[in-house]
Amino acid sequence: MRRKTGIVPSTLMRMMCMLRMWGLGAGAWLVSGAAWAQKSFDDMPYKLDGGFDNPMTTISGITELSRDINRLYLTTTIIVTGVFFAVAIPLIYTLYKFRAKEGDDTPPKQLHGNVILEFLWTVIPVVLLVFIAIPTWQVIFKHDGVPARADAIKVHVIGHQWWWEFQYPDYGIKTAFELHLPENTPVDLSITSGDVSHAFWIPKFGGKTSAINGNINRLSWVTPPAKMPEVAGGDYYQGQCAELCGSSHALMRHVGVVHTKEGFERWVKAHNQPPKVETASQRDGEQIFGRCIACHAIEGTVSATIPGEKIGPNLSSFGSRSHLGAGTRKNTEENLAIWLRNPADLKPGALMPNLGLTEPEIKSLTSYLRQSTYKNY
Numbered sequence: 001m002r003r004k005t006g007i008v009p010s011t012l013m014r015m016m017c018m019l020r021m022w023g024l025g026a027g028a029w030l031v032s033g034a035a036w037a038q039k040s041f042d043d044m045p046y047k048l049d050g051g052f053d054n055p056m057t058t059i060s061g062i063t064e065l066s067r068d069i070n071r072l073y074l075t076t077t078i079i080v081t082g083v084f085f086a087v088a089i090p091l092i093y094t095l096y097k098f099r100a101k102e103g104d105d106t107p108p109k110q111l112h113g114n115v116i117l118e119f120l121w122t123v124i125p126v127v128l129l130v131f132i133a134i135p136t137w138q139v140i141f142k143h144d145g146v147p148a149r150a151d152a153i154k155v156h157v158i159g160h161q162w163w164w165e166f167q168y169p170d171y172g173i174k175t176a177f178e179l180h181l182p183e184n185t186p187v188d189l190s191i192t193s194g195d196v197s198h199a200f201w202i203p204k205f206g207g208k209t210s211a212i213n214g215n216i217n218r219l220s221w222v223t224p225p226a227k228m229p230e231v232a233g234g235d236y237y238q239g240q241c242a243e244l245c246g247s248s249h250a251l252m253r254h255v256g257v258v259h260t261k262e263g264f265e266r267w268v269k270a271h272n273q274p275p276k277v278e279t280a281s282q283r284d285g286e287q288i289f290g291r292c293i294a295c296h297a298i299e300g301t302v303s304a305t306i307p308g309e310k311i312g313p314n315l316s317s318f319g320s321r322s323h324l325g326a327g328t329r330k331n332t333e334e335n336l337a338i339w340l341r342n343p344a345d346l347k348p349g350a351l352m353p354n355l356g357l358t359e360p361e362i363k364s365l366t367s368y369l370r371q372s373t374y375k376n377y
């Protein structure tokens with residue numbers, strides 16, 4: 001006997017009840033989970049200071065590369081949405097139509113070995129993959145195959161545990177954390193690592209790229225127009241190391257700073273000027289800096305004449321950096337003092353040791369280092 005009514009409404013009711021219970025359960029989990037996450041965040045000893053105008057997002061890209069990648073995502077999403085409905089609708093229909101019915105024990109008709117079906121569900125996915133592969137190749141070759149433009153600014157990007165170094169071979173500049181660039185200009189980045197693998201990534205510029213020791217990966221984009229008046233010191237676009245590289249991986253940020261052309265030229269001219277030593281305390285600081293020069297250099301001072309690779313960031317124009325410790329904290333006098341007292345207080349595993357400096361020494365050093373700024377010129 002086949003029952004025509006009754007089964008559907010009661011099944012639906014049961015499903016609705018279950019969904020409601022799941023919903024309530026999931027809601028409770030979400031609320032308590034969010035409260036727990038907030039509390040753990042508040043209790044966390046190592047926090048990042050904010051203060052950048054541009055959030056890290058890939059969906060509102062500002063370079064041609066990031067827009068091309070987004071278009072590719074959109075194409076793929078449209079195709080897979082079509083596939084989803086083409087599979088889900090017949091599936092739901094089939095589940096309903098051929099469900100087990102009371103009093104009907106006949107086994108369903110078996111379709112094993114149907115050549116036409118086997119052929120179709122092999123060929124259709126192949127065709128779909130080709131439709132996704134073609135635009136993917138186009139984007140890869142458009143941005144990867146072209147030789148770097150002759151007018152491009154060359155920058156060597158080196159990932160270190162746990163900070164980013166930027167070297168401008170054409171300008172003799174070495175810096176950290178802030179990748180300064182002129183607006184509307186092609187940039188040719190050669191990305192590598194000084195130790196373990198890292199990944200360079202400014203989401204709004206697009207093109208997350210691995211930084212691998214002994215290997216150079218290229219990335220290029222054309223910078224967007226500068227938005228802010230140059231007095232503000234350029235537009236800051238946040239980036240973050242995107243490959244787990246050790247205990248301070250999450251505290252390894254970088255920013256792209258886009259200037260007007262004149263602003264960039266001013267930055268280039270002033271960057272390597274030595275700190276202006278004006279007070280007695282700054283003179284002391286300059287002296288004490290003698291203990292740091294095995295690992296750090298400041299252009300235009302003795303420290304820069306010592307040969308060999310330095311393991312710490314170049315501190316020329318350090319006073320102008322918005323943040324210190326690869327974006328861990330805002331670059332203020334107090335935070336610099338905390339850093340100098342014991343770097344690991346701000347950053348676990350920081351490869352700069354606690355140098356056992358006294359408070360007066362720290363005061364002189366902060367006063368000296370804050371003089372090393374291109375904004376003074």
Ligand SMILES: [Cu+2]
Nearest residue numbers: 198241245252
């Ligand atoms: Cu890293």
